[in-house]
Amino acid sequence: MSALVRSELLKIRTIRSWWAYLIVIVVFTGLAVAAQIGSADGIDRGTVDFQSDLVETAGIALLLAIILGITIVTTEFRFGTVTPTFLATPSRQLVIGAKAIAGVVVAAGFALLSLVVVAAVALPWLTIVDAETHLADSEIWTRAAQQILSSVLWALMGVAIGAVVQSQVAALVGTLVWIFLGETLLIGIFGLVDVDGAAAYLPFQALDAADGSGGGDLLSYGPGVAVSLVWVALLGIVGAARTHRRDVT
Amino acid sequence: MIEVANLSKRFGKTQAVRDLSFSVEPGTVTGFLGPNGAGKSTTLRSVLGLVHPDAGGATVLGVPYRELDRPVHRVGAVLEASEVHPGRSGRNHLRVLAAAAGLPRSRVEEVLALVELSAAAKRRVKGYSLGMRQRLGLATALLGDPEVLVLDEPANGLDPAGVRWLRDLLRSLAAEDRTILVSSHVLAEVAQTVDRVVIIHRGTLVQQASIAEVLAGAQGATRVRSPEASRLRGLLTAAGATVTDVGKGTLAVDRAPEKIGEIAAANGIVLHELTIERATLEEVFLELTGGETTQ
Structure with missing residues (x-):
């Protein structure tokens, strides 16, 4: 299995889009942190609440994690590399499993990189403006850890979606439309038929709760993580079954 | 050694392969011939566990491909020269597969040299000619130094010098007692390379014989x-x-x-x-x- 994961990690690193992921994370996280600090009041800047919100700008990594998760599965079908992949490893579940593990590793790395950028921008800036920094505060560290776990969950969701849909364009576009339109629409419908409570169990509402920022009608943190994992498992099972049955032509 | 027994596969309305049986003996080069659309690729993909047959099946070295232990070391196959990520270099394409098979990096350099692709190894596959892709495909198949080789139309896109080079390579591999199954839709392309032929048409067996028998049977x-x-x-x-x-x-x-x-x-x-x-x-x-x- 470790050989397979190494192979999957090598696949990710040996195409140019790898650098695009890293550049997007660094640039967008940096801009988001700068905008947030720049627009805040002097007094707020020194609070734990403000600074843990800064940690949350590392959430840029989530979107890239799910795109990566979808792509590492669907790119094999798009370019036909799935043929040599399955010839080398006839057990297709093992291949999907190795991709999931590679996705977890890289997604955790994405979140870490994002957090490093947050620190690299925020710490000098806050020091210069004489705001007290709360690096030792447990809330900051909890939030950072939750960002990493959250990124991992989004990547796993991406791998599962990729295994179910298999067509790269359909999976990427479908997922983005679902996140930004589909769930909003469903939440509205749930409200109309008086089952508002069900909305929190939708996959991306659960994932939203699992980044620890809380709020609104979302589940609390623990249940949010649990429901996210259930969705990943359900889609993962369907995806593994579809991949197993598929004729690779 | 490859055994195909009563293999049938249908895609939608097309019966790609119908009750096909043949065998490939160890230590021979066997040509798998038929016009385009005869069912060659479907048959090879069924043999390699990529396509699920509707009926019948195939074994390689005595077991279904998907049950082979460390398949890269037993069977080398290349089905389409284009099954490579265009943005990855030839060397990295091989490194990815070598990693999955637990093979050392030095083996990648060996097969690159064997197919005479070392000079272009760091270029992205996007810029390769069809002939270079064919060589990369062969390198892929040879990675694990397998005893069985399955090659689908390996001569496609090769220039005359390339075809000759391929023939010499296949003959030298067969001389090492490997089993080689090589498909083609042009008999002349493989006639000087193969010992035996399996000819199919519309998914069914037409003839399985030695190349000499096929020629002798021809009406002159x-x-x-x-x-x-x-x-x-x-x-x-x-x-x-x-x-x-x-x-x-x-x-x-x-x-x-x-x-x-x-x-x-x-x-x-x-x-x-x-x-x-x-x-x-x-x-x-x-x-x-x-x-x-x-x-």
Whole structure:
């Protein structure tokens, strides 16, 4: 299995889009942190609440994690590399499993990189403006850890979606439309038929709760993580079954 | 050693392969031939566990491919030269597969040198010619130094020098007692390489034989040239032969030269030429597959 994961990690690193992921994370996280600090009041800047919100700008990594998760599965079908992949490893579940593990590793790395950028921008800036920094505060560290776990969950969701849909364009576009339109629409419908409570169990509402920022009608943190994992498992099972049955032509 | 037994596969309305059985013996190069669309790729993909047959099945080295332990070390296969990520370099393509098979990096350099692709190894595959992609495919198949090789149309896109290079490579691999199955839709392309042929058409077996048997079984005509061609033609026709006038006093006759010579001698006809005309490989192939090849 470790050989397979190494192979999957090598696949990710040996195409140019790898650098695009890293550049997007660094640039967008940096801009988001700068905008947030720049627009805040002097007094707020020194609070734990403000600074843990800064940690949350590392959430840029989530979107890239799910795109990566979808792509590492669907790119094999798009370019036909799935043929040599399955010839080398006839057990297709093992291949999907190795991709999931590679996705977890890289997604955790994405979140870490994002957090490093947050620190690299925020710490000098806050020091210069004489705001007290709360690096030792447990809330900051909890939030950072939750960002990493959250990124991992989004990547796993991406791998599962990729295994179910298999067509790269359909999976990427479908997922983005679902996140930004589909769930909003469903939440509205749930409200109309008086089952508002069900909305929190939708996959991306659960994932939203699992980044620890809380709020609104979302589940609390623990249940949010649990429901996210259930969705990943359900889609993962369907995806593994579809991949197993598929004729690779 | 490869065994295909009663294999059938349908895609939608198309019956790609129908009750196909054949075997490939160890230590031979076997040509797997048929026109485009005959079901060659479907058969090979079924053999390699990529396609699920509707009925029947195949074994490689005695077991279904998907049950092979460390398959890269036992069976090398390349199905389409284009099954490479265009943005990845040739070397990295091989490194990815070597990593999955637990092979060292040095093996990647070995196969790159073997297929004479070392100089282009760091370029992205996007910029490769079809011939270079074919070489990369071969390198992929040879990574694990396997005892069985399955190659789908490996000569496609190679220039004449490349075809010759491929032939020499396959012969030297076969000399090391490997089993090689190589598909093609052009018989002449593999005729000098293969020991045996399996010919399929419309998903069913047409012939499984040695290349010599295929040629011997071909209907050859006899060519006869005579200043009295029209009189000879009448006599031969009267004797039950089918005669075609090919011009300039030359006839093509479906009888052995001995028979034609006897008739000519008995009637005092002078002959200027009497030769056996062998059917060419392509003619044999066209005859066996109903003349529906595309090239």
